[in-house]
Amino acid sequence: MKTCLVVDDSKVIRKVARHILEALDFTVAEAGDGQEALTHCTTMVPPDVILLDWNMPVMSGIEFLRALGEAELPRRPKVVFCTTENGSAHIRAAIEAGADEYVMKPFDRDTIESKLQIVGVA
Amino acid sequence: MDMSPLAAGAFSKLLERATGQELLAARRWRIETALGPVLKAEGLDSLDQLATRLGRAEEGRLIQDVVEALLNHETSFFRDIAAFRSFADEALPAIAERRIDTRRLRIWSAGCSTGQEAYSLAIQLHRATERWQDWDVSILATDVSPQAISRAREGLYGQLEIQRGLPIGDMLGWFEPEAESWRAKMELRRTIAFAVHNLMEAAPAGRFDIVLCRNVLLYFPIATRRSVLDRIAQSMAPDGLLFLGAGETVLGQSDAFEADRELRGFYRLKGWQAAQD
Ligand SMILES: C[S@@+](CC[C@H](N)C(=O)[O-])C[C@H]1O[C@@H](n2cnc3c(N)ncnc32)[C@H](O)[C@@H]1O
Numbered sequence: 001m002k003t004c005l006v007v008d009d010s011k012v013i014r015k016v017a018r019h020i021l022e023a024l025d026f027t028v029a030e031a032g033d034g035q036e037a038l039t040h041c042t043t044m045v046p047p048d049v050i051l052l053d054w055n056m057p058v059m060s061g062i063e064f065l066r067a068l069g070e071a072e073l074p075r076r077p078k079v080v081f082c083t084t085e086n087g088s089a090h091i092r093a094a095i096e097a098g099a100d101e102y103v104m105k106p107f108d109r110d111t112i113e114s115k116l117q118i119v120g121v122a
Numbered sequence: 123m124d125m126s127p128l129a130a131g132a133f134s135k136l137l138e139r140a141t142g143q144e145l146l147a148a149r150r151w152r153i154e155t156a157l158g159p160v161l162k163a164e165g166l167d168s169l170d171q172l173a174t175r176l177g178r179a180e181e182g183r184l185i186q187d188v189v190e191a192l193l194n195h196e197t198s199f200f201r202d203i204a205a206f207r208s209f210a211d212e213a214l215p216a217i218a219e220r221r222i223d224t225r226r227l228r229i230w231s232a233g234c235s236t237g238q239e240a241y242s243l244a245i246q247l248h249r250a251t252e253r254w255q256d257w258d259v260s261i262l263a264t265d266v267s268p269q270a271i272s273r274a275r276e277g278l279y280g281q282l283e284i285q286r287g288l289p290i291g292d293m294l295g296w297f298e299p300e301a302e303s304w305r306a307k308m309e310l311r312r313t314i315a316f317a318v319h320n321l322m323e324a325a326p327a328g329r330f331d332i333v334l335c336r337n338v339l340l341y342f343p344i345a346t347r348r349s350v351l352d353r354i355a356q357s358m359a360p361d362g363l364l365f366l367g368a369g370e371t372v373l374g375q376s377d378a379f380e381a382d383r384e385l386r387g388f389y390r391l392k393g394w395q396a397a398q399d
Contacts, residue, residue, distance in 0.1 A: 086281070087299070088294060088299060091290060091293075091294060092294065095290065095291070095294075099290075101289070102290040104285060106281075106282075107282075107285070108282060110282075110286050111282060111285045111286055114198065114203070114285070114286050114287045115285070117203045118203065118287075118289050
């Protein structure tokens, strides 16, 4: 089974994402901010894919992504941004920082599924 | 909302007459949801009332509205990502090789709905732009629904639509934000000719090298599938390729086509492969 780490400070969004991902046969872990996510990725087996919010307390999604790029990991997870920031400037910045895909909230099940297929984990 | 079997029969007959599509009994529940807005617009209380009005003469526009409402336009960019990958990686290069002399490629997307399929094709061709430089490539995209075709021409997609199947890099590269939506750039739009066309009628003129008819045939009764496939066959170059939807087949539904020996989901005019041996 593939694993996904959902990083979002909203419990509701994490729950919705978990619901969608479990229906797609993913094992799901959650983190409430970038720092928690970084700890997860560096101390445990990194997930196959990360669903990443942008605006979060402690460490934002983009900061996390840059930190992830510098961390020594056994394998690099695919990263799908998942955020209400939907202007092209934000999207470009995310891609430059190493994001593989980008989902503009609000999303639905089909969107998540198709983006996971695009990055090759579903 | 209650609907008499008579009314249900009237709606399915209407749809079949206009498009060849069958409204299977199991899917009749859709009628109520689909026709709700039409009822509202006409100020009618029930589907039976609507059916009665359709029975009267001179309701051309209403008939058209009902048919539009009953059509299923579900689609997405690069629908069935694996199939589109083998199309780009294997089918297209093989065809390009066979057309190296004429440098001409004719593609028909039949039943293109709101255009995502045609834009996906255009994007794939643009991705391999060195290969197609100084080629004459054309994409014709057709649908029986004037509404779908006018949306396809506009190339304007809402946030959910634009994200479905379209890689983010392609969205940035080929679409421009417009209010809450994204519009296909002119560069992309002008590579596609959109037109209203009914698959129950003769195919558009041209010898197509590639025909996509994806997730359309499944709504037709078997006999109609056969005649539609025959017409498509007549519109194709002898070495042309037919690209069906995932899970669709020509087996048992056409004497004109057979499965491609190498590419899953792709079909050839019968006999062509044997003649190559
Ligand atoms: C479910 S959509 C599939 C769209 C796209 N090909 C895809 O695979 O995503 C089916 C489309 O076929 C169109 N269609 C149905 N009957 C047709 C006919 N007789 N001639 C042309 N198009 C037809 C419908 O209007 C609809 O847009």
